[in-house]
Amino acid sequence: MSWGVVAVALLTSLSTAASLFMVAAGLTLIFGAMRVINLAHGSLYMYGAFIAATIVGSATGDTFWYALALAPLAVVVLGTLLEVGLMRRVYRADHLVQLLATYGVLLILGDLALQFWGASPLSVSSPRVLSGSLAFQHFTFPAYELFLTGTGVLVGLALWFLLARTSLGWKVRASVEDAELLAVRGTNVKLLYTVVFAIGAFLAGLGGALITPLQGVDTGLGSSIIVAAFVVAVIGGLGSIAGAALGAGIIAVFQMAGALWLPAWEPTSLYVAMIVVLAIKPWGLLGVRDR
Amino acid sequence: MGATTGDPGEGLAVLDLHAYYGLSHVLQGVSLEVGVGETVALLGRNGAGKTTTMRAVMGLMPVRSGRVRLFGQDVTGRRPDQLQRSGVAFVPSGRRVFGSLTVLQNLELAARAGRRRSTRWTLDRVELLFPALPALRGRRAAFLSGGEQQMVKLACALLGEPRLLLLDEPTEGLAPTVVQEMGGWLAALRAEGLGMLLAEQNAVFALRLAQRCYVLEKGVIRAEQAADELLRSETGLRYLGVARNP
Numbered sequence A: 001m002s003w004g005v006v007a008v009a010l011l012t013s014l015s016t017a018a019s020l021f022m023v024a025a026g027l028t029l030i031f032g033a034m035r036v037i038n039l040a041h042g043s044l045y046m047y048g049a050f051i052a053a054t055i056v057g058s059a060t061g062d063t064f065w066y067a068l069a070l071a072p073l074a075v076v077v078l079g080t081l082l083e084v085g086l087m088r089r090v091y092r093a094d095h096l097v098q099l100l101a102t103y104g105v106l107l108i109l110g111d112l113a114l115q116f117w118g119a120s121p122l123s124v125s126s127p128r129v130l131s132g133s134l135a136f137q138h139f140t141f142p143a144y145e146l147f148l149t150g151t152g153v154l155v156g157l158a159l160w161f162l163l164a165r166t167s168l169g170w171k172v173r174a175s176v177e178d179a180e181l182l183a184v185r186g187t188n189v190k191l192l193y194t195v196v197f198a199i200g201a202f203l204a205g206l207g208g209a210l211i212t213p214l215q216g217v218d219t220g221l222g223s224s225i226i227v228a229a230f231v232v233a234v235i236g237g238l239g240s241i242a243g244a245a246l247g248a249g250i251i252a253v254f255q256m257a258g259a260l261w262l263p264a265w266e267p268t269s270l271y272v273a274m275i276v277v278l279a280i281k282p283w284g285l286l287g288v289r290d291r
Numbered sequence B: 001m002g003a004t005t006g007d008p009g010e011g012l013a014v015l016d017l018h019a020y021y022g023l024s025h026v027l028q029g030v031s032l033e034v035g036v037g038e039t040v041a042l043l044g045r046n047g048a049g050k051t052t053t054m055r056a057v058m059g060l061m062p063v064r065s066g067r068v069r070l071f072g073q074d075v076t077g078r079r080p081d082q083l084q085r086s087g088v089a090f091v092p093s094g095r096r097v098f099g100s101l102t103v104l105q106n107l108e109l110a111a112r113a114g115r116r117r118s119t120r121w122t123l124d125r126v127e128l129l130f131p132a133l134p135a136l137r138g139r140r141a142a143f144l145s146g147g148e149q150q151m152v153k154l155a156c157a158l159l160g161e162p163r164l165l166l167l168d169e170p171t172e173g174l175a176p177t178v179v180q181e182m183g184g185w186l187a188a189l190r191a192e193g194l195g196m197l198l199a200e201q202n203a204v205f206a207l208r209l210a211q212r213c214y215v216l217e218k219g220v221i222r223a224e225q226a227a228d229e230l231l232r233s234e235t236g237l238r239y240l241g242v243a244r245n246p
């Protein structure tokens, strides 16, 4: 098997991993700041995909770019409503209460999606400029996969910049350390949490909108992505954005290897990767022991 | 009892404050006043409720009943950031800095988050008060000594442009020379006209700075006295568990 085949397979895995990274980064960001696992986070991804598919399907012409701009914003609105209406009430609650509450939201959002969009999958074709492929030597790399992988890297860099270089990022990091201290120094922590949740929702919505040309959009999307995103976040260390990037990369490599050499094992590769990592580093690759 | 009171209408006035930790009734009707520019000590043994009083005033825990008035306004139940913006800075006890941020990031965060109109306390001026601060700018706050962290905590509080400081155990865990330094800083702030409520185990330290003091016991104010009076009273000091320094 030549390196070219491996490279094409890796690109395919990396492109879905890029979308997965966005979802996992939001999940881990929200967990890091608010100490809550939002099971409904996958539903936000699914809504990003559905809304994008609806926008693309509602008009002729190359509407993909509008969908890509609008769907994440619509998900931000949904996420903000969710935060204000429910999440902020459960930040201090027991983890079990948090899981039950967000699982309830997952079910409700799933049923609403079924009402709106029905059970048959919607499909979206790639935007015209990205519908071709790039030839390199004898191998062809699909353009959309390249675009998606590159976008994933850009989103990762943007998140790094946000957290490391802006005062919003300092506040997020400070709130992880000592939210009370941040509050007495003049930050409205309640509002900060809403903003963090909205950023997480944006990332989920973006990941969902971006996956549409590669995957049929149906109501199963939410629950499948939340499991994968959770695995990625746990591998990387819950709370660590860089860890989510690393975790997504590792998953991509495992899936590529599974697809090429052990096709029967591909679906399990995710969990194999998690078990291997957690056996070596119980708090994830870049995680720190919980306080 | 019967000491002079400041100007309560203008500073901080706590009226019959009750607060709970779960079912335990920790504040059982605390009333105290800190006038504008006044320095007041809040004394009491371990677990008397000094920290809880400050946390309740600052909106960090729910107040069951009673009122908190600040600069002539009722601020009971406000969020901590709103209180900060109205001019109170709470300096909690212990190593409360953002350890993963640099000293400069700690300071800039405090300045940006807490900025109000007046700019009495610019970074330059704060660094004038703490000459050791500029050299620490790039250091991660987690790697500071206890005294350096106290300095950063005070500097952060000042950058929020407070008119009143709530200081919880500023000398806790400090070496004697640093305690002395802290005394100097607080005296300088007092001279600037900042009001201060000073909770201390180290009663002598607090009484030397303060004009008045309250003694808190099991969640109620047991006594209010002029600071120098208590400093001269053997029984009072013995109650507080300190021997009078020569």
Ligand SMILES: Nc1ncnc2c1ncn2[C@@H]1O[C@H](COP(=O)(O)OP(=O)(O)OP(=O)(O)O)[C@@H](O)[C@H]1O
Binding pocket: B021, B024, B026, B044, B045, B046, B047, B048, B049, B050, B051, B052, B053, B201
């Ligand atoms: N988080 C908490 N949960 C439950 N009870 C608490 C909590 N914090 C303090 N208490 C209790 O509340 C009472 C008052 O505590 P507080 O910390 O206000 O006292 P303090 O005067 O500041 O004491 P110290 O000098 O030790 O700092 C104590 O009996 C303490 O055990």
Ligand SMILES: [Mg+2]
Binding pocket: B050, B051, B052, B093, B168, B169
């Ligand atoms: Mg205390």
